[in-house]
Amino acid sequence: MTTATATTAETVEELARTVVRERPPATTPTAELMGAWYDAGLAWVHFPRGLGGLEAPRMLQTAANRVLKEAGGPEPRTVNIIGYGIVAGTIVRYAPPELAARLLRPLATGEELWCQLFSEPGAGSDLAGLATRAVRDGDDWVVTGQKVWNSLAHLARWGILLARTDPDVPKHKGLTYFLVDMQSPGVEVRPLRQITGRAQFNEVFLEGVRIPDAMRLGDVGAGWAVSLSTLSDERVGLGDRVPARGAGSIGEALALWAARPDRQTPVLRDRLARLWLRSESHRLTVERAKVAAGHGVFGPEAAITKLVASELNQQVYEFCQELLGLEGTLYESYTSVLEDDDSPTPYQRKFLRSRAATIEGGTSEIQRNIVAERVLRLPADLRNDKNVPWRDVPRS
Amino acid sequence: MNGREFDFTEELGELRTLVRQFCEEQSPEDVVRTTMDSEAGFDPALWRRLGTDLGVLGLHVPEAYGGGDAGLVAQAVVVEELGAALVCGPVLGTLALAVPVLCALSREDVKETHLPGLVSGDRVGTIAGPLLQGTFDAAGVTVTAVEADGGWRLNGAVGHVPDGAAADLVLVPARTPAGTALFLVEGAPAQLRRTPLTTLDQTRRQAELELVDCPAVQIADETETAQVCEQAARVAAVLLAAEQVGGAQVMLGRTVEHASGRYQFGVPIGSFQAVKHRCADMLVAVEQARSAAYHGAWSLQDGTDDPALAASMAKAVASDSYVKVAAAAIQLHGGTGFSWEYPAHLYFKRAATDAVVLGSTEQHIDRIAALVLDAAPGR
Numbered sequence: 001m002t003t004a005t006a007t008t009a010e011t012v013e014e015l016a017r018t019v020v021r022e023r024p025p026a027t028t029p030t031a032e033l034m035g036a037w038y039d040a041g042l043a044w045v046h047f048p049r050g051l052g053g054l055e056a057p058r059m060l061q062t063a064a065n066r067v068l069k070e071a072g073g074p075e076p077r078t079v080n081i082i083g084y085g086i087v088a089g090t091i092v093r094y095a096p097p098e099l100a101a102r103l104l105r106p107l108a109t110g111e112e113l114w115c116q117l118f119s120e121p122g123a124g125s126d127l128a129g130l131a132t133r134a135v136r137d138g139d140d141w142v143v144t145g146q147k148v149w150n151s152l153a154h155l156a157r158w159g160i161l162l163a164r165t166d167p168d169v170p171k172h173k174g175l176t177y178f179l180v181d182m183q184s185p186g187v188e189v190r191p192l193r194q195i196t197g198r199a200q201f202n203e204v205f206l207e208g209v210r211i212p213d214a215m216r217l218g219d220v221g222a223g224w225a226v227s228l229s230t231l232s233d234e235r236v237g238l239g240d241r242v243p244a245r246g247a248g249s250i251g252e253a254l255a256l257w258a259a260r261p262d263r264q265t266p267v268l269r270d271r272l273a274r275l276w277l278r279s280e281s282h283r284l285t286v287e288r289a290k291v292a293a294g295h296g297v298f299g300p301e302a303a304i305t306k307l308v309a310s311e312l313n314q315q316v317y318e319f320c321q322e323l324l325g326l327e328g329t330l331y332e333s334y335t336s337v338l339e340d341d342d343s344p345t346p347y348q349r350k351f352l353r354s355r356a357a358t359i360e361g362g363t364s365e366i367q368r369n370i371v372a373e374r375v376l377r378l379p380a381d382l383r384n385d386k387n388v389p390w391r392d393v394p395r396s
Numbered sequence: 397m398n399g400r401e402f403d404f405t406e407e408l409g410e411l412r413t414l415v416r417q418f419c420e421e422q423s424p425e426d427v428v429r430t431t432m433d434s435e436a437g438f439d440p441a442l443w444r445r446l447g448t449d450l451g452v453l454g455l456h457v458p459e460a461y462g463g464g465d466a467g468l469v470a471q472a473v474v475v476e477e478l479g480a481a482l483v484c485g486p487v488l489g490t491l492a493l494a495v496p497v498l499c500a501l502s503r504e505d506v507k508e509t510h511l512p513g514l515v516s517g518d519r520v521g522t523i524a525g526p527l528l529q530g531t532f533d534a535a536g537v538t539v540t541a542v543e544a545d546g547g548w549r550l551n552g553a554v555g556h557v558p559d560g561a562a563a564d565l566v567l568v569p570a571r572t573p574a575g576t577a578l579f580l581v582e583g584a585p586a587q588l589r590r591t592p593l594t595t596l597d598q599t600r601r602q603a604e605l606e607l608v609d610c611p612a613v614q615i616a617d618e619t620e621t622a623q624v625c626e627q628a629a630r631v632a633a634v635l636l637a638a639e640q641v642g643g644a645q646v647m648l649g650r651t652v653e654h655a656s657g658r659y660q661f662g663v664p665i666g667s668f669q670a671v672k673h674r675c676a677d678m679l680v681a682v683e684q685a686r687s688a689a690y691h692g693a694w695s696l697q698d699g700t701d702d703p704a705l706a707a708s709m710a711k712a713v714a715s716d717s718y719v720k721v722a723a724a725a726i727q728l729h730g731g732t733g734f735s736w737e738y739p740a741h742l743y744f745k746r747a748a749t750d751a752v753v754l755g756s757t758e759q760h761i762d763r764i765a766a767l768v769l770d771a772a773p774g775r
């Protein structure tokens with residue numbers, strides 16, 4: 001593999017233009033378009049060649065995606081939300097190249113969707129305390145346990161799974177990371193209804209599910225380190241996609257404000273201006289973090305984006321609800337719908353959905369712990385389960 | 397010296413180090429405390445060294461007027477460090493206000509005559525007018541100008557003039573028969589009476605000025621004055637925002653240090669979440685303020701955003717952040733934070749003052765609302 005010719009924004013854009021010229025997004029099936037996108041190394045420009053990348057600086061991804069979007073193509077991650085946002089980075093870092101090649105292309109095209117099987121009824125924030133057991137049996141592992149709140153598991157072909165392989169050591173040391181075929185016998189997915197009435201996440205029951213050892217990422221007992229790389233991709237993904245000034249959730253609030261002069265009051269005007277200002281400070285902070293990252297510097301600004309984005313998202317939709325007044329007390333329909341329809345999402349549903357922002361991907365309390373302990377280097381919380389075999393830790 | 401937005405180049409880093417070291421050596425806390433109790437409230441020799449030896453008091457001023465021609469971002473970095481160290485000096489009156497006002501004038505001769513002395517730190521300047529609200533409010537002008545003996549005479553009183561007691565050069569917007577023009581009073585004429593005021597923030601002085609038939613020269617006419625003052629107010633808001641970032645960063649650092657070393661109940665207090673989460677929120681506040689302040693500096697320097705909007709954004713975010721961080725610092729230091737010996741109160745008072753000087757957060761939010769919401773298409 002060679003990196004002799006430095007990849008520039010121009011090369012990336014040229015490659016992207018070639019793909020959309022040869023396969024016009026309007027007339028090409030998404031899977032075919034994204035397949036060509038992957039083959040051209042544009043799925044993740046910073047990945048190795050042959051695995052959807054060009055070994056180019058990560059910053060150049062934006063340029064490629066812009067070309068795709070302008071040609072009428074999809075925002076790539078929407079093709080496979082969890083695949084792009086959470087899984088791909090871990091695969092490329094930990095899977096052997098042949099396995100990575102086998103998995104990444106259908107991930108990129110959306111032909112094989114992914115889900116994350118981490119949380120359990122007894123282990124959310126304290127993920128490392130999870131109880132799902134994996135026991136070695138010949139070339140396979142046999143997995144039994146229950147996962148919960150697993151987004152899109154009902155549509156997924158693959159799951160990333162964290163399971164306990166040794167209950168006799170402290171919790172972080174006994175975990176192993178697997179890739180599980182959701183079509184394996186013993187996997188049962190039950191949709192779980194959410195606050196919005198819809199069911200986008202699930203309970204996943206694993207009953208004697210056999211996973212070949214070849215589908216293990218990282219060493220046996222080293223699953224925690226692998227999962228940290230996944231979680232960090234997730235948090236970065238949840239915080240650093242900031243739309244332009246006045247777009248995104250604050251843009252919706254501005255649109256609602258403009259559409260409802262009858263509801264405008266000086267107090268709401270003040271509140272909206274403050275939210276706009278916070279959205280801008282957040283956007284500028286993300287921009288600043290990107291410039292610093294371009295110089296290889298990962299400063300404190302990078303760590304706070306998920307925390308800020310999630311709380312801001314809630315406040316913006318709280319504002320919208322208040323602007324709507326009594327209209328906000330009505331709801332489209334609670335009839336459970338499995339998949340999202342294409343109709344524009346009403347404010348009320350977004351308002352309800354925003355409650356998840358401060359829970360998913362690590363709660364705000366946990367984010368503040370992380371910022372305080374990892375960035376500010378404050379002393380760690382008192383912990384009861386340190387240096388205790390997982391088996392002996394009290395559980396609810 | 398400056399790259400694109402948020403590209404803090406090596407030169408900017410060196411500039412920061414230079415000023416920080418100077419402050420550590422020449423203006424440590426005990427010097428700040430002695431100086432703030434002195435009659436003048438600042439040390440002219442130290443100010444001159446900043447201007448002449450370090451050459452950091454006119455970085456956004458063109459070379460032709462003795463400046464460094466390095467841009468507003470560089471100047472903001474300097475002001476951030478001066479704010480971090482609470483250096484006593486005419487930062488607000490001279491650096492943030494008088495210099496930008498003079499820079500914005502069309503009269504070359506005035507700039508050539510008066511800027512070099514301010515930039516070198518030899519002289520102190522200020523403006524006595526309704527600029528402290530963050531915009532130029534012509535209706536708030538309290539001084540009148542009449543023509544007499546081929547010159548001008550000013551009459552009226554102005555309160556809250558930053559560095560007003562020390563200023564060798566006082567810029568005064570005043571009413572003329574044709575509108576509002578800008579005048580300059582030089583030296584210490586008897587017709588300019590100064591009453592030093594006791595300020596909440598002892599490191600930053602104000603005075604009340606009374607002009608009684610005070611001779612003055614006109615430096616900007618009725619067509620130019622409002623716009624000159626307006627432009628200067630934006631520069632001042634951005635520089636003050638940088639100062640707020642500097643102070644807030646210090647308070648965060650001191651608090652984290654304290655929370656890591658102070659033991660209660662057998663553990664460092666920083667291991668309690670009520671403490672550590674507040675520290676995390678302080679960090680968020682500092683980082684947001686830094687983004688908004690430097691966006692303001694880069695925008696005014698390169699013309700990349702609406703200057704009025706960018707300046708109000710900078711000032712509003714930085715004011716809120718500094719006040720919040722300084723208050724949290726006192727809280728998390730407990731009794732220590734409340735005591736005179738510990739510097740938290742100095743920062744808290746600076747924060748409380750900065751938050752209203754050059755426009756309160758509320759006023760800037762209102763301006764932002766006018767620009768973003770009221771002017772929005774579709775209304």
Ligand SMILES: Cc1cc2nc3c(=O)[nH]c(=O)nc-3n(C[C@H](O)[C@H](O)[C@H](O)COP(=O)(O)OP(=O)(O)OC[C@H]3O[C@@H](n4cnc5c(N)ncnc54)[C@H](O)[C@@H]3O)c2cc1C
Pocket residue numbers: 115116117118119120121123124125126148149150151152201356359360361362363364365366369381669
């Ligand atoms: C919409 C949505 C989608 C999700 N998708 C997935 C998915 O695809 N895959 C997956 O594996 N999981 C998923 N999750 C689960 C999510 O990761 C967990 O809900 C989350 O980590 C919190 O865990 P918990 O629900 O068990 O809450 P708990 O951990 O029980 O927390 C309850 C409360 O206690 C607080 N708390 C807990 N520990 C501490 C502490 N040490 N200090 C201070 N406060 C504490 C929390 O902040 C919270 O307020 C999803 C969740 C949601 C809401």
